[in-house]
Amino acid sequence: MAENPTAGLTQEEDEEEVDYDSDGNPIAPTTKKIILPLPPIDHSEIDYPPFEKNFYIEHEELSSLTEAGVVELRKKLNLKVSGAVPPKPATSFAHFGFDEQLMHQIRKSEYTQPTPIQCQGVPIALGGRDMIGIAKTGSGKTAAFIWPMLVHIMDQKELEQGEGPIAVIVCPTRELCQQIHSECKRFGKVYGLRSVAVYGGGSMWEQAKALQEGAEIVVCTPGRLIDHVKKKATSLQRVTYLVFDEADRMFDMGFGTCEILVHLTSDLWSLTALLFSATFRKKIEKLARDILVDPIRVVQGDIGEANEDVTQIVEVLQSGQEKWGWLTRRLVEFTSAGSVLVFVTKKTNCEELATNLNQEGYSLGLLHGDMDQSERNKVIADFKKKNLPVLVATDVAARGLDIPSIRTVVNYDVARDIDTHTHRIGRTGRAGEKGVAYTLLTTKDTSFAGDLVRNLEGANQSVSKDLMDLAMQNPWFRKSRFKGGKGKKLNIGGGGLGYRERPGLGSEPTVSLALRLLA
Structure with missing residues (x-):
């Protein structure tokens, strides 16, 4: 106190007062406090x-619990659980394996x-x-x-x-x-x-x-x-x-x-x-x-945003040439269930696929970024009215397209990132209706396969052996699986987040976490 007589008595100059609403929740300030970055560290x-x-040993009572019993127990506890191999819920303090000191304090x-x-x-x-x-x-x-x-x-x-x-x-x-x-x-x-x-x-x-x-x-x-x-x-x-x-x-x-x-x-x-x-x-x-x-x-409880109305199916094909045969074999079946939205990555691929399908006698619409707005509006209106059973589109249709009649989404080309993939599949399974999203991968898509595995596990969807095998070909995914990359140090400097080179594995591109999160 002799060194700092005002300790604890005054508001620090660099702090902002936070106002609270009637429920005691903080009200977001109109201007965000700017926090200068920390010095870089290697x-x-x-x-x-x-x-x-890892200090968890499954209790014998839980070991004997069947998969159906686990599902029933989570339902009773009002829990929705997704991810890779989650442990069974423990319903008693005895299941946690805490020592007597901690249990005494808990009681x-x-x-x-x-x-x-x-x-x-x-x-x-x-x-x-x-x-x-x-x-x-x-x-x-x-x-x-x-x-x-x-x-x-x-x-x-x-x-x-x-x-x-x-x-x-x-x-x-x-x-x-x-x-x-x-x-x-x-x-x-x-x-x-x-x-x-x-x-x-x-x-x-x-x-x-x-x-x-x-x-x-x-x-x-x-x-x-x-x-x-x-x-x-x-x-x-x-x-x-x-x-x-x-x-x-x-x-x-x-x-x-x-x-x-x-x-x-x-x-x-x-x-x-x-x-x-x-x-x-x-x-x-x-x-x-x-x-x-x-x-x-x-x-x-009853919160969260997982869409359980979309079933995701991933097909792993040997080459891009196999996609055409896969699509034409199934398109009649898909259109009989409802409207079909087919995503491709590039405008030229979009036009080529639409032309080929037209030549095969399919009625469809085409949507990409180089079309003017009136053309886009007409195609979307015809698709909504079900005048066109199939729409072939680039990612301009991935966001904001709300057409409840879409029953099937086909990712003919994989999305450029997992966020775009999530938006694409969200075009079906709307307004309480069920939908199916198919994603076509080739053996070259090892990097995206890893992201897709995590996306499926996060949505509580099944991961096929073919998809997991493809993802495991990616060194980054294989090393990080269940934190298998133990000891793989981060090399961080200047606010960026990256990975050091590892012999024989190469390195992943640096991600500027600070910039991405603050954007």
Whole structure:
């Protein structure tokens, strides 16, 4: 206090007051706070020791549960779960395998049985898998990431003088920050673990002092953590467990969560990362895709945006020449079910395919970017009226085309990226109607195959052996599968996120995560 007599009494100059609505939710400011980037760091020069992150052993009661029993149990718990090989939901604290110290504190805190999000989320986090948890406040998600976090921390090497935290929990507001910090202290004291709350409006000096003394857990708002890293009050090199809580609100409030990511630790492939959100909007999906590896998505309650009315079928063909035969053999069957939309990538391919189909006697419309608006409008109107049963189009039709009569989408050429693919297949399965989306891949599409596997798993769709075999031919997908690329360090500098060259594997293109997320 002698050094800083105003500690805790005044609002920091660089902080903005946050207003709250009648429900206590933060109101998004009209102008977003600009957070200057952190200094670049080259992780390839740092030797990160290996660590264990899978502590989950399936209880014998769960091992005997059949697949049908699991489906019924999730239905009873009102859970929608998708992703690669998710663990079975654990319905009892005994299933988690916690030691008596932690169980004593859980009982003392008056928990009688796990909530639905805890039933599914705790086994995922204990197993070291990445997770997207979509659940509203009051669902018990805080404990779902704190309990596995304690198990994770206790297995890591003890903090040495000057080292930063092992676990970082990022949230949008100081109130939520204090609330989570309180829970971390309550359960962390069982093992003598230290937690520090770092948020705007609190004293920088006091927070810095607590960080420098050492804490295994940091609960923070992103802007204030970035400030402390800049001032070298802490380091993120020991972080192996990362949580983003209420990520949708952080984006609404304009916080630069990506800045923490590009300065993070070791290796996002081996990090345990959990992202919680009340919604699953595009920005959340983009963040999730960049920081999570083979995540399991858990939706608790009647929220989320997964379209279960579209069935995706992927056909792996040996060459592009086989596509024509595949399409002409099935087009009559497709048109008998309803309107058909066929996507191709380039305008010239679009015209060529339309001409060939016309010559075969099919009635169809053509839509691409070089047509003037009146031509486009006429084609779309005829397609809507079902005067044209088939529409061959480029990606100008991928967004915004709302025609409930479309029963079949055919991706004759693969989309340029997985976002466009998602928009394409969304042209069917609208207004409660069922739809089917076919995607034609050739043996050259190894890179897209990996993205498609994750897209299908995220939508709870089946992945064929042919597709998985094709995806496994891609070194990046093969190494990252279930975080198999352990020890593959990130090489981050100047706010970009990229991968180092690995002998015999080449490298993936650098992704400027900060620019992409802030765009």
